[in-house]
Amino acid sequence: MIVPAYNSxxxxxxxxxxILSQSFRKFxxxxxxxxxxxxxxxxxxxxxxxxxxxxxxxxxxxxSARNTGIGLAKGEFIGFIDSDDLWHRDKIAxxxxxxxxxxxxxxxxxxCRFIDIDGAPLKSRYRPKMRNVGPADVFxxxxxxGGSSGFFRRQIFDDIVEPRSGDGHRYYFDxxxxxxxxxxxxxxxxxMRMAIHSxxxxxxxxxxxxxxxxxxxxxxxxxxxxxQGWTSIDALVRKLDPDLHAxxxxxxxxxxMRYFARRLIARGDGGKxxxxxxxMHRHSFKPYLYEPIKTTTSLAAALALSVTPMLGKxxxxxxxxxxxx
Numbered sequence: 001m002i003v004p005a006y007n008s009x010x011x012x013x014x015x016x017x018x019i020l021s022q023s024f025r026k027f028x029x030x031x032x033x034x035x036x037x038x039x040x041x042x043x044x045x046x047x048x049x050x051x052x053x054x055x056x057x058x059x060x061x062x063x064s065a066r067n068t069g070i071g072l073a074k075g076e077f078i079g080f081i082d083s084d085d086l087w088h089r090d091k092i093a094x095x096x097x098x099x100x101x102x103x104x105x106x107x108x109x110x111x112c113r114f115i116d117i118d119g120a121p122l123k124s125r126y127r128p129k130m131r132n133v134g135p136a137d138v139f140x141x142x143x144x145x146g147g148s149s150g151f152f153r154r155q156i157f158d159d160i161v162e163p164r165s166g167d168g169h170r171y172y173f174d175x176x177x178x179x180x181x182x183x184x185x186x187x188x189x190x191x192m193r194m195a196i197h198s199x200x201x202x203x204x205x206x207x208x209x210x211x212x213x214x215x216x217x218x219x220x221x222x223x224x225x226x227x228q229g230w231t232s233i234d235a236l237v238r239k240l241d242p243d244l245h246a247x248x249x250x251x252x253x254x255x256x257m258r259y260f261a262r263r264l265i266a267r268g269d270g271g272k273x274x275x276x277x278x279x280m281h282r283h284s285f286k287p288y289l290y291e292p293i294k295t296t297t298s299l300a301a302a303l304a305l306s307v308t309p310m311l312g313k314x315x316x317x318x319x320x321x322x323x324x325x
Contacts, residue, residue: 001079001092002069003031004062004147008083009039011213014119016047018086018211024093027051030069035059040083063173063186066147070157070172078152085148086115086211094205095151106156106200107191109144110209117215124266126212130204135195135244139237140252143202147187149210152194159198160190185229189236196240223260223272230256254284262298270305277302 001019005012019029031044033056044054057068066080077099081087091110098108112126128143137143144150157172173190195202234253238245257280264273277299280287287295 001027001029001081002066002073003029003081003083004034004065004069005031005036005040005044005083006034006059006062006065007036007038007040009036009043011084012040013043015081015083015085016044018089019081020047020049020051021089022087022092023090024096027092028053028074030072031055032057032065032069034061034065061175061186062147063171063175066173067171067175071170073154076154078154078157079150081148082146084213084215085146086119086213087148088207088209088211091209092151094207094209098203098205099151099153102203104201105203106153106159106198107144107150107194107202108152108205109150109202110205110207112145112149112210112212113208114214115211117213119211119213121211122214125208127206128204130206133202133204135192135241136248138191138195138202139244139248140255142188142191143204144187144191145210146212148212150191153200156194156198156200159200160193185232188229188233192233192237193240196237196244223264223276227260250284251286254280254287257283258287258295258298261302265298265301265305268305270302273298273302274306 003012003015003019008015016029029049029052031052031054033040033044033054035056035058041054041056044052053072055068055072057065069080070078077096079092079095094110095108099105109128111128114122114124114126116122126145128141128145129137130143133143161170161172173186194200230253234245234249237249237252257276261273261276261280264270264276
Protein backbone atom coordinates (compact mmCIF):
# COMPACT_ATOMS: atom_id res chain seq x y z
CA MET A 1 0.00 0.00 0.00
CA ILE A 2 1.37 3.42 -0.94
CA VAL A 3 0.52 6.65 0.89
CA PRO A 4 1.80 9.87 -0.73
CA ALA A 5 1.90 12.55 1.95
CA TYR A 6 2.58 16.27 2.09
CA ASN A 7 1.93 18.32 5.25
CA SER A 8 -0.63 15.77 6.36
CA UNK A 9 -0.21 15.70 10.14
CA UNK A 10 -3.83 16.69 10.78
CA UNK A 11 -5.39 13.59 9.23
CA UNK A 12 -2.70 11.02 8.49
CA UNK A 13 -2.89 9.18 11.82
CA UNK A 14 -6.52 8.21 11.08
CA UNK A 15 -5.48 7.09 7.61
CA UNK A 16 -2.73 4.91 9.08
CA UNK A 17 -5.11 3.42 11.64
CA UNK A 18 -7.59 2.49 8.90
CA ILE A 19 -4.83 0.61 7.07
CA LEU A 20 -3.29 -1.14 10.07
CA SER A 21 -6.75 -2.33 11.19
CA GLN A 22 -7.40 -4.15 7.90
CA SER A 23 -8.77 -7.69 8.13
CA PHE A 24 -6.16 -8.69 5.51
CA ARG A 25 -2.88 -8.61 7.39
CA LYS A 26 -0.11 -9.47 4.93
CA PHE A 27 0.91 -6.24 3.21
CA UNK A 28 3.64 -3.61 3.08
CA UNK A 29 2.82 0.02 3.84
CA UNK A 30 5.03 2.60 2.13
CA UNK A 31 4.80 6.25 3.15
CA UNK A 32 6.37 8.64 0.68
CA UNK A 33 6.76 11.98 2.44
CA UNK A 34 6.95 14.51 -0.36
CA UNK A 35 8.98 17.17 1.44
CA UNK A 36 6.57 17.89 4.32
CA UNK A 37 7.44 20.82 6.57
CA UNK A 38 4.98 20.01 9.37
CA UNK A 39 4.83 17.04 11.74
CA UNK A 40 3.95 14.42 9.11
CA UNK A 41 7.25 12.56 9.60
CA UNK A 42 6.80 12.40 13.37
CA UNK A 43 3.29 10.99 13.04
CA UNK A 44 4.29 8.34 10.49
CA UNK A 45 7.39 7.27 12.36
CA UNK A 46 5.46 7.14 15.63
CA UNK A 47 3.67 3.96 14.52
CA UNK A 48 5.63 0.84 15.38
CA UNK A 49 4.76 -1.85 12.87
CA UNK A 50 7.19 -3.96 10.86
CA UNK A 51 5.02 -3.57 7.75
CA UNK A 52 5.63 0.20 7.62
CA UNK A 53 8.34 1.79 5.51
CA UNK A 54 8.85 5.56 5.65
CA UNK A 55 10.64 7.37 2.82
CA UNK A 56 11.34 11.10 2.55
CA UNK A 57 11.97 12.92 -0.72
CA UNK A 58 12.26 16.53 -1.82
CA UNK A 59 8.91 18.07 -2.74
CA UNK A 60 8.10 17.01 -6.31
CA UNK A 61 4.34 16.48 -6.19
CA UNK A 62 1.91 13.61 -5.68
CA UNK A 63 2.74 11.95 -9.02
CA SER A 64 6.40 11.70 -8.10
CA ALA A 65 5.50 10.35 -4.65
CA ARG A 66 3.32 7.64 -6.19
CA ASN A 67 6.04 6.77 -8.73
CA THR A 68 8.59 6.48 -5.93
CA GLY A 69 6.24 4.18 -4.01
CA ILE A 70 5.64 1.93 -7.02
CA GLY A 71 9.38 1.65 -7.53
CA LEU A 72 9.82 0.49 -3.92
CA ALA A 73 6.80 -1.82 -3.75
CA LYS A 74 7.42 -5.58 -3.81
CA GLY A 75 3.88 -6.94 -4.04
CA GLU A 76 1.92 -8.26 -7.01
CA PHE A 77 -0.94 -5.85 -6.25
CA ILE A 78 -0.62 -2.13 -5.53
CA GLY A 79 -3.10 0.17 -3.80
CA PHE A 80 -2.94 3.89 -3.08
CA ILE A 81 -4.61 5.91 -0.36
CA ASP A 82 -4.37 9.66 0.02
CA SER A 83 -3.21 10.87 3.41
CA ASP A 84 -6.62 12.22 4.49
CA ASP A 85 -8.86 9.38 3.30
CA LEU A 86 -9.99 6.17 5.03
CA TRP A 87 -10.59 2.54 4.05
CA HIS A 88 -13.19 0.04 5.18
CA ARG A 89 -11.48 -2.68 7.23
CA ASP A 90 -12.21 -5.27 4.50
CA LYS A 91 -11.00 -3.19 1.56
CA ILE A 92 -7.65 -4.89 0.98
CA ALA A 93 -9.15 -8.37 1.44
CA UNK A 94 -11.95 -7.64 -1.03
CA UNK A 95 -9.65 -6.31 -3.75
CA UNK A 96 -7.05 -9.04 -3.35
CA UNK A 97 -9.77 -11.71 -3.66
CA UNK A 98 -11.22 -9.89 -6.68
CA UNK A 99 -7.88 -9.66 -8.51
CA UNK A 100 -6.95 -13.25 -7.65
CA UNK A 101 -10.29 -14.51 -8.96
CA UNK A 102 -9.58 -13.45 -12.55
CA UNK A 103 -6.13 -12.75 -14.05
CA UNK A 104 -7.71 -10.63 -16.80
CA UNK A 105 -8.66 -7.94 -14.24
CA UNK A 106 -5.97 -5.29 -14.01
CA UNK A 107 -7.87 -2.67 -12.01
CA UNK A 108 -10.24 -3.36 -9.12
CA UNK A 109 -12.12 -0.45 -7.58
CA UNK A 110 -15.08 0.15 -5.29
CA UNK A 111 -18.03 2.36 -4.54
CA CYS A 112 -17.17 5.31 -2.27
CA ARG A 113 -18.74 7.30 0.54
CA PHE A 114 -17.81 10.90 1.24
CA ILE A 115 -17.01 11.99 4.79
CA ASP A 116 -16.73 15.44 6.33
CA ILE A 117 -13.64 17.04 7.79
CA ASP A 118 -14.23 15.22 11.10
CA GLY A 119 -14.76 11.82 9.46
CA ALA A 120 -18.56 11.71 9.74
CA PRO A 121 -20.33 10.18 6.72
CA LEU A 122 -22.09 12.54 4.33
CA LYS A 123 -25.18 11.77 2.28
CA SER A 124 -23.22 11.87 -0.97
CA ARG A 125 -21.60 8.77 -2.38
CA TYR A 126 -20.15 7.54 -5.65
CA ARG A 127 -21.37 4.29 -7.19
CA PRO A 128 -19.76 3.93 -10.64
CA LYS A 129 -20.30 1.42 -13.39
CA MET A 130 -18.93 -1.93 -12.18
CA ARG A 131 -18.93 -4.28 -15.20
CA ASN A 132 -18.13 -4.15 -18.92
CA VAL A 133 -15.99 -1.06 -18.47
CA GLY A 134 -14.10 0.11 -21.54
CA PRO A 135 -11.93 3.12 -22.43
CA ALA A 136 -15.00 5.22 -23.22
CA ASP A 137 -16.34 4.63 -19.68
CA VAL A 138 -13.01 5.62 -18.13
CA PHE A 139 -12.95 8.75 -20.30
CA UNK A 140 -16.54 9.81 -19.72
CA UNK A 141 -17.20 8.74 -16.12
CA UNK A 142 -13.85 7.82 -14.45
CA UNK A 143 -15.16 4.83 -12.47
CA UNK A 144 -12.06 4.71 -10.23
CA UNK A 145 -12.71 8.27 -9.10
CA GLY A 146 -9.69 9.53 -7.10
CA GLY A 147 -6.46 7.92 -5.98
CA SER A 148 -7.79 6.06 -2.92
CA SER A 149 -10.26 3.68 -4.57
CA GLY A 150 -8.36 1.48 -7.01
CA PHE A 151 -6.16 -1.59 -6.56
CA PHE A 152 -3.90 -2.49 -9.46
CA ARG A 153 -2.16 -5.56 -10.79
CA ARG A 154 1.50 -4.59 -11.09
CA GLN A 155 1.59 -5.68 -14.73
CA ILE A 156 -0.72 -2.86 -15.78
CA PHE A 157 1.88 -0.26 -14.84
CA ASP A 158 4.41 -1.92 -17.14
CA ASP A 159 1.78 -1.88 -19.89
CA ILE A 160 1.37 1.88 -19.69
CA VAL A 161 4.74 3.28 -18.63
CA GLU A 162 6.37 5.63 -21.11
CA PRO A 163 10.14 5.20 -20.53
CA ARG A 164 12.24 8.31 -19.94
CA SER A 165 16.01 8.52 -20.33
CA GLY A 166 18.23 9.81 -17.58
CA ASP A 167 18.10 8.72 -13.97
CA GLY A 168 16.12 5.53 -14.57
CA HIS A 169 13.08 6.88 -12.70
CA ARG A 170 9.91 5.51 -14.31
CA TYR A 171 7.02 7.89 -14.87
CA TYR A 172 3.94 5.77 -14.30
CA PHE A 173 2.11 8.93 -13.19
CA ASP A 174 3.06 11.95 -15.30
CA UNK A 175 5.18 14.38 -13.31
CA UNK A 176 4.76 17.41 -15.56
CA UNK A 177 3.77 19.75 -12.74
CA UNK A 178 4.12 22.76 -15.06
CA UNK A 179 0.84 21.99 -16.81
CA UNK A 180 -2.10 24.19 -15.69
CA UNK A 181 -4.33 22.44 -13.15
CA UNK A 182 -2.09 19.39 -13.33
CA UNK A 183 -2.49 18.35 -9.69
CA UNK A 184 -6.21 17.80 -10.36
CA UNK A 185 -5.61 15.47 -13.32
CA UNK A 186 -2.68 13.15 -12.71
CA UNK A 187 -4.69 10.15 -11.51
CA UNK A 188 -7.33 10.25 -14.27
CA UNK A 189 -4.53 10.66 -16.83
CA UNK A 190 -2.96 7.45 -15.53
CA UNK A 191 -6.26 5.55 -15.63
CA MET A 192 -6.77 6.67 -19.23
CA ARG A 193 -3.36 5.40 -20.26
CA MET A 194 -4.19 2.07 -18.60
CA ALA A 195 -7.50 1.84 -20.44
CA ILE A 196 -5.96 2.68 -23.81
CA HIS A 197 -2.64 0.79 -23.62
CA SER A 198 -3.39 -2.36 -21.60
CA UNK A 199 -5.50 -5.41 -22.43
CA UNK A 200 -6.23 -5.93 -18.72
CA UNK A 201 -9.78 -5.09 -17.64
CA UNK A 202 -11.34 -2.61 -15.21
CA UNK A 203 -13.95 -4.09 -12.86
CA UNK A 204 -15.58 -2.80 -9.69
CA UNK A 205 -16.78 -4.14 -6.34
CA UNK A 206 -20.25 -2.88 -5.43
CA UNK A 207 -19.43 -2.04 -1.81
CA UNK A 208 -18.55 1.26 -0.16
CA UNK A 209 -14.94 0.44 0.72
CA UNK A 210 -13.39 3.91 0.32
CA UNK A 211 -14.14 7.03 2.33
CA UNK A 212 -13.14 10.32 0.72
CA UNK A 213 -12.71 13.28 3.04
CA UNK A 214 -14.27 16.52 1.80
CA UNK A 215 -12.52 19.67 2.99
CA UNK A 216 -14.64 22.76 3.45
CA UNK A 217 -12.18 25.44 2.41
CA UNK A 218 -11.52 26.55 -1.13
CA UNK A 219 -13.34 23.95 -3.22
CA UNK A 220 -15.26 26.49 -5.27
CA UNK A 221 -12.12 28.49 -5.88
CA UNK A 222 -10.33 25.36 -7.15
CA UNK A 223 -12.95 24.44 -9.74
CA UNK A 224 -11.27 26.53 -12.43
CA UNK A 225 -7.99 24.68 -11.82
CA UNK A 226 -9.85 21.38 -11.92
CA UNK A 227 -11.28 22.50 -15.26
CA GLN A 228 -7.75 23.13 -16.53
CA GLY A 229 -6.76 19.66 -15.35
CA TRP A 230 -9.69 18.14 -17.22
CA THR A 231 -8.60 19.99 -20.37
CA SER A 232 -5.23 18.22 -20.14
CA ILE A 233 -6.99 14.83 -19.92
CA ASP A 234 -9.11 15.64 -22.97
CA ALA A 235 -5.94 16.60 -24.88
CA LEU A 236 -4.22 13.37 -23.80
CA VAL A 237 -7.07 11.23 -25.14
CA ARG A 238 -7.03 13.19 -28.40
CA LYS A 239 -3.32 12.38 -28.74
CA LEU A 240 -3.38 8.72 -27.70
CA ASP A 241 -6.64 7.59 -29.34
CA PRO A 242 -8.08 10.10 -31.84
CA ASP A 243 -11.00 7.82 -32.70
CA LEU A 244 -12.02 7.42 -29.04
CA HIS A 245 -11.80 11.18 -28.63
CA ALA A 246 -13.86 11.89 -31.75
CA UNK A 247 -16.65 9.53 -30.64
CA UNK A 248 -16.86 10.40 -26.95
CA UNK A 249 -15.28 13.77 -26.18
CA UNK A 250 -18.51 15.76 -26.27
CA UNK A 251 -20.25 13.45 -23.79
CA UNK A 252 -17.16 13.23 -21.57
CA UNK A 253 -16.94 17.02 -21.42
CA UNK A 254 -20.66 17.31 -20.69
CA UNK A 255 -20.41 14.93 -17.74
CA UNK A 256 -17.36 16.76 -16.43
CA MET A 257 -19.07 20.15 -16.60
CA ARG A 258 -22.01 18.68 -14.68
CA TYR A 259 -19.62 17.35 -12.05
CA PHE A 260 -18.11 20.83 -11.59
CA ALA A 261 -21.61 22.28 -11.32
CA ARG A 262 -22.59 19.81 -8.61
CA ARG A 263 -19.47 20.56 -6.59
CA LEU A 264 -20.28 24.26 -6.81
CA ILE A 265 -23.88 23.64 -5.74
CA ALA A 266 -22.60 21.75 -2.71
CA ARG A 267 -20.61 24.88 -1.82
CA GLY A 268 -23.61 27.16 -2.31
CA ASP A 269 -22.47 28.86 -5.54
CA GLY A 270 -25.57 28.56 -7.71
CA GLY A 271 -24.53 31.27 -10.17
CA LYS A 272 -21.24 29.65 -11.11
CA UNK A 273 -22.91 26.24 -11.17
CA UNK A 274 -25.30 27.55 -13.81
CA UNK A 275 -22.30 28.72 -15.84
CA UNK A 276 -20.93 25.18 -15.87
CA UNK A 277 -24.31 23.70 -16.74
CA UNK A 278 -24.43 26.06 -19.72
CA UNK A 279 -21.06 24.65 -20.75
CA MET A 280 -22.52 21.14 -20.37
CA HIS A 281 -25.31 22.12 -22.77
CA ARG A 282 -22.78 23.35 -25.32
CA HIS A 283 -21.09 19.96 -25.34
CA SER A 284 -24.07 17.60 -25.17
CA PHE A 285 -27.62 17.18 -23.86
CA LYS A 286 -27.17 13.40 -23.57
CA PRO A 287 -26.70 13.45 -19.76
CA TYR A 288 -30.44 14.30 -19.62
CA LEU A 289 -31.10 11.11 -21.60
CA TYR A 290 -28.65 8.76 -19.85
CA GLU A 291 -28.97 10.09 -16.29
CA PRO A 292 -32.19 12.15 -16.28
CA ILE A 293 -32.77 12.33 -12.52
CA LYS A 294 -29.26 13.40 -11.60
CA THR A 295 -28.99 15.90 -14.46
CA THR A 296 -32.38 17.54 -14.03
CA THR A 297 -31.87 17.64 -10.25
CA SER A 298 -28.55 19.43 -10.81
CA LEU A 299 -30.20 22.05 -13.01
CA ALA A 300 -33.11 22.51 -10.62
CA ALA A 301 -30.76 22.80 -7.64
CA ALA A 302 -28.59 25.43 -9.35
CA LEU A 303 -31.65 27.46 -10.29
CA ALA A 304 -33.18 27.10 -6.83
CA LEU A 305 -29.90 27.94 -5.13
CA SER A 306 -29.76 31.18 -7.06
CA VAL A 307 -33.11 32.12 -5.51
CA THR A 308 -33.43 30.14 -2.26
CA PRO A 309 -30.20 28.58 -0.96
CA MET A 310 -31.85 26.08 1.37
CA LEU A 311 -34.08 24.69 -1.39
CA GLY A 312 -31.11 24.29 -3.72
CA LYS A 313 -29.10 22.32 -1.16
CA UNK A 314 -32.12 20.14 -0.37
CA UNK A 315 -32.51 19.23 -4.04
CA UNK A 316 -28.84 18.36 -4.58
CA UNK A 317 -28.75 16.27 -1.39
CA UNK A 318 -31.71 14.31 -2.67
CA UNK A 319 -29.87 13.69 -5.93
CA UNK A 320 -26.63 12.70 -4.18
CA UNK A 321 -28.39 9.81 -2.47
CA UNK A 322 -28.38 8.24 -5.94
CA UNK A 323 -24.65 8.88 -6.45
CA UNK A 324 -22.34 11.75 -7.24
CA UNK A 325 -20.64 12.81 -10.45
